[in-house]
Amino acid sequence: MKKKFMAMLSLVLVLSLLAGCTSGGGTGTDTSTGSEGGDTIKIGVNYELSGAVATYGTNLNDGAQLAFEEINAAGGVLGKQFEVIVADNKSEDTEAANVSTKLATRDKVLALLGPATSGNTKAASPAANQNKIPLITASATADDVTVDANGNVREYIFKTCFNDSMQGVVMAEFALGDLATKNVAILGDTTSDYAVGLGKAFKDTFTTGGGTVVSEEAYAAGDTDFKAVLTNIKAKNPDVIYVPGYYEEVGLIVRQARELGINAPILGGDGYESPKLLEIAGKEALSDVYYSNHYSPVDTAENVVTFNKAFEAKYGKEPDSFNALGYDMVYFLKDAFERAGEADSEKLKAALEATEGFEGVTGVLSIDEKHNPVKSITIIGVNDGVKTVVKKLDPK
Amino acid sequence: MEQIIQQLINGVSLGSIYALIALGYTMVYGILSLINFAHGEIYMIGAFVGYALTTFLGLGFIPSLLISMLVCSILGMIIEKIAYKPMRNSTRIAILITAISVSLFLQYTMVYFVGPETRTFPQVLESQRLNLFNGNVILDTKNIYIFLITVILMITLQFVVKKTKVGKAMRAVSLDKDAAELMGINVNKIISYTFAMGSALAGAAGVLVGIYYNTINPLMGAGPGLKAFVAAVLGGIGLIPGAVFGGFFLGITETLVSAFGGSVYKDAVAFAILIVILLVKPTGLLGKNLKEKV
Numbered sequence: 001m002k003k004k005f006m007a008m009l010s011l012v013l014v015l016s017l018l019a020g021c022t023s024g025g026g027t028g029t030d031t032s033t034g035s036e037g038g039d040t041i042k043i044g045v046n047y048e049l050s051g052a053v054a055t056y057g058t059n060l061n062d063g064a065q066l067a068f069e070e071i072n073a074a075g076g077v078l079g080k081q082f083e084v085i086v087a088d089n090k091s092e093d094t095e096a097a098n099v100s101t102k103l104a105t106r107d108k109v110l111a112l113l114g115p116a117t118s119g120n121t122k123a124a125s126p127a128a129n130q131n132k133i134p135l136i137t138a139s140a141t142a143d144d145v146t147v148d149a150n151g152n153v154r155e156y157i158f159k160t161c162f163n164d165s166m167q168g169v170v171m172a173e174f175a176l177g178d179l180a181t182k183n184v185a186i187l188g189d190t191t192s193d194y195a196v197g198l199g200k201a202f203k204d205t206f207t208t209g210g211g212t213v214v215s216e217e218a219y220a221a222g223d224t225d226f227k228a229v230l231t232n233i234k235a236k237n238p239d240v241i242y243v244p245g246y247y248e249e250v251g252l253i254v255r256q257a258r259e260l261g262i263n264a265p266i267l268g269g270d271g272y273e274s275p276k277l278l279e280i281a282g283k284e285a286l287s288d289v290y291y292s293n294h295y296s297p298v299d300t301a302e303n304v305v306t307f308n309k310a311f312e313a314k315y316g317k318e319p320d321s322f323n324a325l326g327y328d329m330v331y332f333l334k335d336a337f338e339r340a341g342e343a344d345s346e347k348l349k350a351a352l353e354a355t356e357g358f359e360g361v362t363g364v365l366s367i368d369e370k371h372n373p374v375k376s377i378t379i380i381g382v383n384d385g386v387k388t389v390v391k392k393l394d395p396k
Numbered sequence: 397m398e399q400i401i402q403q404l405i406n407g408v409s410l411g412s413i414y415a416l417i418a419l420g421y422t423m424v425y426g427i428l429s430l431i432n433f434a435h436g437e438i439y440m441i442g443a444f445v446g447y448a449l450t451t452f453l454g455l456g457f458i459p460s461l462l463i464s465m466l467v468c469s470i471l472g473m474i475i476e477k478i479a480y481k482p483m484r485n486s487t488r489i490a491i492l493i494t495a496i497s498v499s500l501f502l503q504y505t506m507v508y509f510v511g512p513e514t515r516t517f518p519q520v521l522e523s524q525r526l527n528l529f530n531g532n533v534i535l536d537t538k539n540i541y542i543f544l545i546t547v548i549l550m551i552t553l554q555f556v557v558k559k560t561k562v563g564k565a566m567r568a569v570s571l572d573k574d575a576a577e578l579m580g581i582n583v584n585k586i587i588s589y590t591f592a593m594g595s596a597l598a599g600a601a602g603v604l605v606g607i608y609y610n611t612i613n614p615l616m617g618a619g620p621g622l623k624a625f626v627a628a629v630l631g632g633i634g635l636i637p638g639a640v641f642g643g644f645f646l647g648i649t650e651t652l653v654s655a656f657g658g659s660v661y662k663d664a665v666a667f668a669i670l671i672v673i674l675l676v677k678p679t680g681l682l683g684k685n686l687k688e689k690v
Contacts, residue, residue, distance in 0.1 A: 220663075224616075228407075228662075
């Protein structure tokens with residue numbers, strides 16, 4: 001049994017090695033001919049269109065498709081049309097890697113877009129690096145997506161959303177400055193790297209800025225009863241509460257906090273962005289809540305309004321930040337192709353690296369030496385369930 | 397001081413929910429010696445039925461609670477007929493595995509039909525906040541309702557089991573199935589009744605939780621289902637007052653663990669209690685040390 005399994009395994013390994021060799025060679029020759037003779041530019045889209053985080057992938061893809069349509073209708077880029085190949089990675093990291101390899105080797109795309117989550121993006125990255133095809137993710141916020149454990153930049157991986165730690169820093173500065181608060185309680189989701197990262201960055205910035213953390217509590221994703229920890233927090237009487245996490249639990253936390261008579265402002269990150277937050281927390285409870293985000297549909301900047309209209313015309317609903325990020329990602333790619341001057345993945349990579357002051361609906365963006373964007377962050381405030389843009393912080 | 401009172405209120409409300417679910421567990425176990433792991437899923441379906449009735453038909457609290465209990469009791473009987481009855485003379489491990497399969501089947505059938513996302517339960521129960529001790533302790537009227545409904549259902553159940561003919565038959569079946577049958581008791585019917593009653597309680601718990609926490613999803617039954625199992629074992633599985641006692645004990649313990657800074661470990665503590673009870677006093681805190689008949 002075991003022998004048979006080992007034999008099978010080695011066979012599979014050898015086959016995949018062979019497949020890698022042939023297709024690797026193929027890509028090299030094909031790119032050059034493609035750029036000369038082809039009249040389309042092939043782009044691979046690798047998203048979570050089904051499975052656990054299907055809403056993220058679907059929304060990003062919706063935004064991206066709108067941008068592709070607009071660009072193609074306006075004559076394409078470099079005189080060529082975009083040919084988009086969409087693949088579903090089923091929200092699984094192994095599938096994300098498979099899809100990425102398939103798009104790179106079989107479809108011979110010039111650039112890869114997606115996946116949505118940090119974990120899936122990391123799984124999809126090796127195929128992009130090996131085949132020397134730029135991969136752009138619009139929503140993988142983990143700090144180590146573009147940089148590996150040794151601090152080396154992953155050469156072909158780019159990101160158009162800010163890092164997790166940035167959000168914590170910005171909200172801590174907001175709490176110290178704009179809200180003029182000194183004592184904070186932190187209630188974070190210990191089961192998610194995202195929330196832990198935000199909480200750590202917030203705490204560091206807040207304490208070095210002269211604030212005090214009076215209470216640090218934790219919860220696990222899936223919890224529904226937060227009254228015990230909230231009662232603890234209430235006893236410490238903080239000026240402000242930082243709750244890094246996702247909308248499902250945050251909605252309940254906000255509701256139960258207000259039910260217990262805690263009226264301190266509640267701050268958080270982009271995990272709050274969902275209509276469900278209001279549904280779960282309820283209109284009366286969702287007041288004095290502030291969170292950092294990529295974008296807000298209530299923004300009145302001109303390009304945002306135009307995007308909102310185009311999106312509503314196509315999909316019949318208000319765009320969310322994932323739609324906006326997907327949309328921006330495609331224009332970001334187009335901008336780089338124009339500066340590259342020809343449809344070649346090496347030149348594209350160089351152009352992406354040199355991006356300076358690209359203006360999208362999610363803010364002005366430049367790529368730094370670690371392939372991360374330097375871009376603006378929007379702080380959204382919610383009072384009685386109504387969202388407003390409190391502040392837009394431009395990159396320093 | 398105020399903080400401790402507040403935490404006790406929190407604990408009692410959480411405990412009421414565990415107690416309601418534990419009642420159904422304990423009834424089925426008492427009669428059949430079967431741990432019905434699908435019980436948590438019946439509770440979830442009860443919540444969804446309540447959600448559908450209040451959201452789409454606009455029914456009020458009392459009618460949706462009753463209809464949801466009715467639907468769940470029918471579902472409980474169907475599950476018993478299809479899944480457990482053919483297995484009645486099999487080994488206990490086979491029945492246990494069947495129960496786990498039923499549980500997974502119900503979870504993922506619901507995921508397939510209604511999707512995995514969280515839904516918000518409409519607020520059909522007017523709630524008011526009572527400020528005690530100058531607003532340092534807050535008591536929501538929802539807490540009082542849940543507590544009262546749990547106590548009323550427990551008393552009703554105790555009455556049915558101890559004072560009615562059906563209850564007498566249930567106790568007879570639980571003592572000795574074959575002898576009961578020889579005495580002219582329709583065992584199949586009694587077992588069906590037991591499932592119907594236990595499931596109705598789970599349905600009630602589902603609706604109450606929907607109102608209390610405001611959110612429901614198809615996987616919501618797994619966690620509280622296991623906790624209620626712990627509660628039932630803690631109080632003495634098979635005993636109705638034991639389930640209620642265990643529910644409150646567990647709810648308050650979890651809350652106090654969180655209150656003293658161990659919020660991340662509260663589940664670990666709950667299951668550690670289960671292990672300790674099984675090692676030290678397997679019949680539960682209220683259970684008598686009877687010789688196992690099986």
